[in-house]
Amino acid sequence: MIEPVQAAKPLAISGHRLRPYALEIAYEFIRLARTRAYSLSVIGFPLMFYLLFATGHRHTPIAKYLIASYSCLGLGSACLFGIGLGIAFERAQGWLELKWASPMPRLAYLLAKMASSAAFALIVMIALIGLGYSLGGVNVSPGQMAGLAGVLLLGSIPFTALGLLIGLIMPPTAGPSLINLIYLPLSFASGFFMPIAMLPRWLQAIAPALPTYQLAQLALAAFGFAPRAGALVHGLVLAGFSVLMFAAAWITFVAVQARTQ
Amino acid sequence: MTLALPLAAADARPEDTIASLHEVTRCFGARTALKQFSLALRAGEVTALLGPNGAGKTTVIRLLLGLLAPDAGRIQVLGRDPRQSRARTAIGAMLQVAQAPNLLTVREHIELFRSYYPEPLPTADLLDRTGLTPVQHQRFGTLSGGQKQRMLFALAMCGNPHLVCLDEPTVGLDIHARRQVWHDIRALAAAGKAVLLTTHYLEEADALAQHIVLIQQGRLIRAGTPGAIKQAVAAGRIRCRTKLPDEVLRACVAVVAIERRSPQEVVIFTHDPPAVLRALLALDATLSELEVSAASLEDAVLAMSAAA
Structure with missing residues (x-):
């Protein structure tokens, strides 16, 4: 099920042109999988939360709702920790500079980070569907599964952009705690843990401004918990957010390059 | 320059x-x-x-x-x-x-x-x-x-x-x-x-x-070439009190640069400390507070750019 990730590769004419993309993606995934603190927390936390909060609601919509929302939680943390923290470290250690001095295709670097994060999100999704089936007593239809996978794949674009920006501005030492500080409230306010209707009014008012909320709404729409009609708007908001983040990241990158002595 | x-x-x-x-x-x-x-x-x-x-x-x-x-x-x-x-x-x-x-x-x-x-x-x-x-x-x-x-x-x-x-x-x-x-x-x-x-x-x-x-x-x-640069970069640093004027010191063989600390006190950068010492002692009988040490590259290059 990691196959859809391959779709992220651009079409190229010859095998030689494709090779750096394929290897960059493969080794980034291997590197992250070997980073136990990453792979265990990105996959482990959504599963643990599911066991804690969903298994008490067997055969109810809650057990199904949480499959969609915790898949989004997985995607967000995969991107913020994998890409944000990853780039912050590679930048601080001079590794990014060495890669940049090589003829590595620029796009391969970012695609590798994006594809690896999406792959981890899909692993989380499949594991949650498995848990939902076995312990939650809920079924996800193939159509819903495909819909959620599509949302996660497309959703990896805006969160890659956000991760990239964080990686370029954040000092690596502050990394993990800073990301948690931002990401946990964000995921709570976006309805990852409970439907947004159950949250305080003021939070409900803020939520639409959060990219995590927009992602959750798309994922919930795939499962029929949110109106499908709104999907286009949520998609457009995320597209706009992606453009904004990539632009900010580009400006930051150029400024950092010019400043580095 | x-x-x-x-x-x-x-x-x-x-x-x-x-x-x-x-x-x-x-x-x-x-x-x-x-x-x-x-x-x-x-x-x-x-x-x-x-x-x-x-x-x-x-x-x-x-x-x-x-x-x-x-x-x-x-x-x-x-x-x-x-x-x-x-x-x-x-x-x-x-x-x-x-x-x-x-x-x-x-x-x-x-x-x-x-x-x-x-x-x-x-x-x-x-x-x-x-x-x-x-x-x-x-x-x-x-x-x-x-x-x-x-x-x-x-x-x-x-x-x-x-x-x-x-x-x-x-x-x-x-x-x-x-x-x-x-x-x-x-x-x-x-x-x-x-x-x-x-x-x-x-x-x-x-x-x-x-x-x-x-x-x-x-x-x-x-x-x-390395040979030319080694001649130009001072390996040694000589500090002393001397009455000799700057021009005389500069004319000494192997002196790369000098740095006046006070009217009496001077620091000399050289790639051949023994040769400079022999010349100094021969020229100035009152020479005192002599101190010879290895020059760091920083010191040597700074002295050169100041002298150039």
């Missing part, structure tokens, strides 16, 4: 020039990191960029690698602007990398870097040449300092480059590992590559380079 010797050695042919900087200036905010700096790198030749920390050595490397754009002047690598990706396939770089991703193996790192180049060297060759074959399946994080440096060296060689830029390649290495890197650098030049090496050790530049460029505060102070 800087005293620059002509850059080209008499026997070098211009067609051997692999890369060049021509009158390059680069500023960072109000600070000028490099000022009208020119340099030519030729095939089969090791050029050492020698200077104290913050002299602009790394800026030269980053400009050659296309990581920075010059504010003024021209940079060419095999006739191309190094910011074009085609030019990058002809360059190998070893930068001051604190760490490569720890969890990938030596072989994985090399395979990945090879994929960036149109005509990479075979993996087995790279491993063999750098002596990393026995540790090829070990993760980067488990390597010794010397092995790590050699893997970074292997990455620089992946594309079989014409130009190799090495930014302080022996920093933090023990003597054994340093000798290994020296051996590798000599092999590069023997294979016809143009090699640019930055260092703040005169000894290292002397051991490796055919051509040394002395740089201080972004300016070329002096360029020439």
